[in-house]
Structure formats: structure tokens, C-alpha cells
Amino acid sequence: MKAYSEMGKDELLALKTDLEKAYDEFKAQGLKLDMSRGKPSSEQMDLAMGMMDVFHSSADLTSANGTDCRNYGSLEGLQEAKELLADMMECRADDVIVYGNSSLNVMYDTVARSMTHGVMGSTPWCKLDKVKFLCPVPGYDRHFAITEFFGIEMINVPMTPEGPDMDIVEKLVSEDDSIKGIWCVPKYSNPQGISYSDETVRRxxxxxxxxxxxxxxxxxxxxxxxxxxxxQDNILEILEECEKAGNPNLAYKFVSTSKVTFPGSGVAALAASRENLEFIKKQMTIQTIGHDKLNQLRHVRFFKDICGMRAHMMKHAAILRPKFELVVDMLEKELGGLGIGEWIRPKGGYFVSFDSMEGCAKAIVAKAKEGGVVMTGAGATFPYGKDPKDSNIRIAPSYPTLEELEKAMELFVLCVKLVSVDKLLENM
Structure with a gap:
């Protein structure tokens, strides 16, 4: 294929005419497809319906240590739930607190607690003149929303194939005591699907x-x-590496089963050092008497152990894999060699990250919406919704059917071509 940048003005104008005709045909179809978020499909959620059969009115609802899960108590979570979630996170059960259904909720609480009561005796962040967070970009919009909500200044750190640019991270963190944290999605990052290298985790x-x-x-x-x-990608376990490095209190580790069982009814957990957990529990004793132990017990009895959970995830993979392959194969077939976009073929996670020519992402997303496909807003993968290059677009393949996804991707690549031609003509 001939790169668009190598085409003359007449070639681009002729191409634009053909592309506009194809786009008008798409608009005439009246498509109404939503690819704006990484939601599991109904088919995926059906995989966990057996959880509904775990309990019945005469079921034994006591935990392994005899706790009646219908009642108050077990602030840190059921022991068997701690063990299951610890195996999921590859850490020790003693380092885990099991929460309710949302890890996002736990992350919000962790920032809020730091704002109002500090971190293990430090000055509450709300009393400081300036609080900053490092944000690997492109990244997860809901992470950025939490820090923005609390008025925390966000600093972009570019992602590399190995993870965040650690030269930048090390320099900024060592020089500025107003930098209080960094958001990390270490395995199959949102949206790029990058997993942190061993050296990145150690650094x-x-x-x-x-x-x-x-x-x-x-x-x-x-x-x-x-x-x-x-x-499959495998990464080093951060809590163990922090202990080895003499920084046992450095990390908070979050997880949930939101995209394992039911997004609205999963189980979330936090893992950290014992000192961190003791400080966190002081807030929790005020906040709650205990989270939903019946849901914790339901998860344990459904999966039995981490082997059951991993087998379950391969059923998810069987549904998701063809969708991801369709997306990347179509990008390669339709856009490969044209010089108007770049992408990564992920081995896991929930997204495919696409980088358009600079200054084109917003126009591509708007064009797709006009044609009948709603995508994640351009800029959402950057703090404050501002992508400096206006190039990153997050593609979420999980929710549509394969047929819908194919139609959506046909429109998407068409929009990329059309907007790219317009940009090149504009610059002539």
C-alpha cells in the first residue's frame, strides 16, 4: 500500500471522494453501536450464572472458621476469601483486606483517607499547599477522575514498551516532595495492553x-x-520487590473480580504491608462493620480455588479472543502501510490502543459517532481529558457481538482514512 503522505494533492482528492461516498453509505444504514466502555458482554456474564445456584434458603452460610456470614463482623474479610484474592494477586493472604464490589471505590477511599488523615501519621494532604500525582499516559480515565476530583495536580509520564518512563519517574519523585503517588496498571495496561518489565517493577x-x-x-x-x-505476560510481584528493596510500605495493590464474575457484584481487595493495613483499618472500623460476606463466600464456593478462577478466565478468553483479533487484523489489513496510525496487539486486558496522526483523534471519534458508532471520547486516556497530540483512541471490543464489532471497525478504519486525508490536504 502507498503511504498517504506520499500521495499528491490530486490523488488525495480522488481518494477523499471515494471515502466520502463509502461513509455516506454507512450513515444511511442507521447504525447505533456503543463501544465507549470496556464492559463485559452478556455472554461473558452468563459464564458466572452458576454463582446464583451456590446458595439456597437452606444452605450452610457459615465460613470455614464458623463465622455466620449473614451477620456483622470479619472486618478484613473471610479468611478463605482473603486466600482466594491473595492467590489472584500473587501475594500473602495476611497482606489482604477484602472489600465490597468495586476496586475503584477502594482507590477513591484510599485517596480520600490520605486527603483527610494523611498516610501513616503524615500531614493530611488537604493541609498541604500542593499535592501532585504522576499519571502514565495514555492511561485509565477513572484514575485521573479521582485525582482531579480532589484537586490533585496531575503530571503526565509517557509510557514505553517496558512500562512508564522510569527515568522521568525516578527524577520527579526524588526531587519533589509534593508528589504523593503514581497510578499504575502493571499488567495489560489500560489502554495499551503493555505489561511492566521486571526491570521497571524493580525500579x-x-x-x-x-x-x-x-x-x-x-x-x-x-x-x-x-x-x-x-x-501470557507475567510480572514481578510488587509487594515482595518492595520488601527486598527495603521499602515495604511503598505500594498499595488493588484488585477486583468485576470483569471475572459480575461487574456490579464482584469482590474487591487491597493488599499492602501490615503497617499500611493497620492504619487503613482504623478508618474502616468507623466506616463499616464489615463488607458483604455472603458475596465473598459465594465467590469462594463457586471457584473453590485459584485454579477454578483461572479456568473460568479461559472461558472469558474464548469469547474475547476473536474480538481482539478481529480489531487488530482489520487495523493491519486496512491501515497497515498507510502511515496514518499505529497500534499494539495486546495479549490480555480489555482494550486496543490506536494512535492516529497528530491532531486527528477528536475528529475521528466525532466522525464515527456521526456514522453510528460511539467510542471512548478522544482525550479520555489523558489527565483533564487533554491529549497533547490529539492522537490516542481507546478501542473497547468486549461488549458488541462479533458481527456488530466487524461493522463498527469497518466504519472506524474508514473514519481514520477520511480524517487523515483531510489533515494532509489541510497541510498542503
């Missing part, structure tokens, strides 16, 4: 922050969300 663990209350907000959202059984 995180060895950080020497100027702020003693600096923390890694380690969101292990996709820790078991592989697309392939034989080709």
Missing part, C-alpha cells in the same frame, strides 16, 4: 521518594485477564 520498588508518604497505586485490574492460554 519502582527501589524508588527513593522525597515524600515519605508517597505511594504506588498499583491497580492490578487485569492480572488474570489473558487472551491466550499459552502466551
Amino acid at each position: 519502582f520498588a527501589r524508588l527513593k521518594p522525597a515524600a515519605k508518604d508517597f505511594r504506588l497505586f498499583w491497580d492490578n485490574a487485569y492480572c488474570i485477564h489473558h487472551l491466550y492460554e499459552e502466551d
Whole structure:
């Protein structure tokens, strides 16, 4: 294929005419497809329907240690639930607190607690003149929304194929004591699907922050969300690496079963050092008497152990894999060699990240919406919704059917071509 940048003005104008005709035909179809968020499909949620049969009115609802799960108590969560979630996170059960259904809720609480009561005796962040967070970009919009909500200044850190640019992270963290944290999605990152290299994880663990209350907000959202059984990314366990580096209190590790069982009724957990957990529990004793133990018990009895959970995730992979392959194959077939976009073929996670020519992402997303396909807003993968290059677009393949996804991708690549031609003509 001839790169668009090598075409003359007449070639581009002729191409534009053909593309506009194809686009008008799409608009005439009246498509109404939504690819704006990484939601599991109904087919995926059907995989967990057996959880509904775990309990009945005469079921034994006591935990392994005899706790009646219908009643108050078990602030840190059921022991068997702690063990299951610890195996999911590859850490020790003693380092885990099991919460309600949402890890996002736990992350919000962790930031809020730091704002009002500090971190393990430090000055509450709300009393400081300036609080900053490092934000690997492109990244997860809901992470950025939390920090923005609390008025925390966000600093972009570019992602590399190995993870965040650690030269930048180390320099900023060591020099500025107003930097209190960094958002991390270490395995199959949102949206690029990048997994942190061993060296990146070790450099995180060895950080020497100027702020003693600096923390890694380690969101292990996709820790078991592989697309392939034989080709999976594995990363070093951050809490163990922090201990080895003499920084045992450096990291908070978050996880949930939101995209394992039911997004609205999963189980979330936080793992951290014992000192961190003791400080966190002081707030929890005021906040709650205990989270939903019946749901914790339901998850344990449904999966039985981590082997059951991993087998369950391969059923998810069987549904998701063809969708991801369709997206990347179509990008390669339709856009490969044209010089108007770049993408990564992920081995797990929930998204495909697409980078258009600079200054084109917003126009592409708007064009797709006009044609009948709603996508994640351009800029959403950057703090404050501002992508400096206006180039990153997050593609979420999970929710549509394969047929809908194919139609949506046909429109998407058409929009990329059309907007790219317009940009090149504009610059002539």
C-alpha cells in the first residue's frame, strides 16, 4: 500500500471522494453501536450464572472458621476469601483486606483517607499547599477522575514498551516532595495492553521518594485477564520487590473480580504491608462493620480455588479472543502501510490502543459517532481529558457481538482514512 503522505494533492482528492461516498453509505444504514466502555458482554456474564445456584434458603452460610456470614463482623474479610484474592494477586493472604464490589471505590477511599488523615501519621494532604500525582499516559480515565476530583495536580509520564518512563519517574519523585503517588496498571495496561518489565517493577520498588508518604497505586485490574492460554505476560510481584528493596510500605495493590464474575457484584481487595493495613483499618472500623460476606463466600464456593478462577478466565478468553483479533487484523489489513496510525496487539486486558496522526483523534471519534458508532471520547486516556497530540483512541471490543464489532471497525478504519486525508490536504 502507498503511504498517504506520499500521495499528491490530486490523488488525495480522488481518494477523499471515494471515502466520502463509502461513509455516506454507512450513515444511511442507521447504525447505533456503543463501544465507549470496556464492559463485559452478556455472554461473558452468563459464564458466572452458576454463582446464583451456590446458595439456597437452606444452605450452610457459615465460613470455614464458623463465622455466620449473614451477620456483622470479619472486618478484613473471610479468611478463605482473603486466600482466594491473595492467590489472584500473587501475594500473602495476611497482606489482604477484602472489600465490597468495586476496586475503584477502594482507590477513591484510599485517596480520600490520605486527603483527610494523611498516610501513616503524615500531614493530611488537604493541609498541604500542593499535592501532585504522576499519571502514565495514555492511561485509565477513572484514575485521573479521582485525582482531579480532589484537586490533585496531575503530571503526565509517557509510557514505553517496558512500562512508564522510569527515568522521568525516578527524577520527579526524588526531587519533589509534593508528589504523593503514581497510578499504575502493571499488567495489560489500560489502554495499551503493555505489561511492566521486571526491570521497571524493580525500579519502582527501589524508588527513593522525597515524600515519605508517597505511594504506588498499583491497580492490578487485569492480572488474570489473558487472551491466550499459552502466551501470557507475567510480572514481578510488587509487594515482595518492595520488601527486598527495603521499602515495604511503598505500594498499595488493588484488585477486583468485576470483569471475572459480575461487574456490579464482584469482590474487591487491597493488599499492602501490615503497617499500611493497620492504619487503613482504623478508618474502616468507623466506616463499616464489615463488607458483604455472603458475596465473598459465594465467590469462594463457586471457584473453590485459584485454579477454578483461572479456568473460568479461559472461558472469558474464548469469547474475547476473536474480538481482539478481529480489531487488530482489520487495523493491519486496512491501515497497515498507510502511515496514518499505529497500534499494539495486546495479549490480555480489555482494550486496543490506536494512535492516529497528530491532531486527528477528536475528529475521528466525532466522525464515527456521526456514522453510528460511539467510542471512548478522544482525550479520555489523558489527565483533564487533554491529549497533547490529539492522537490516542481507546478501542473497547468486549461488549458488541462479533458481527456488530466487524461493522463498527469497518466504519472506524474508514473514519481514520477520511480524517487523515483531510489533515494532509489541510497541510498542503
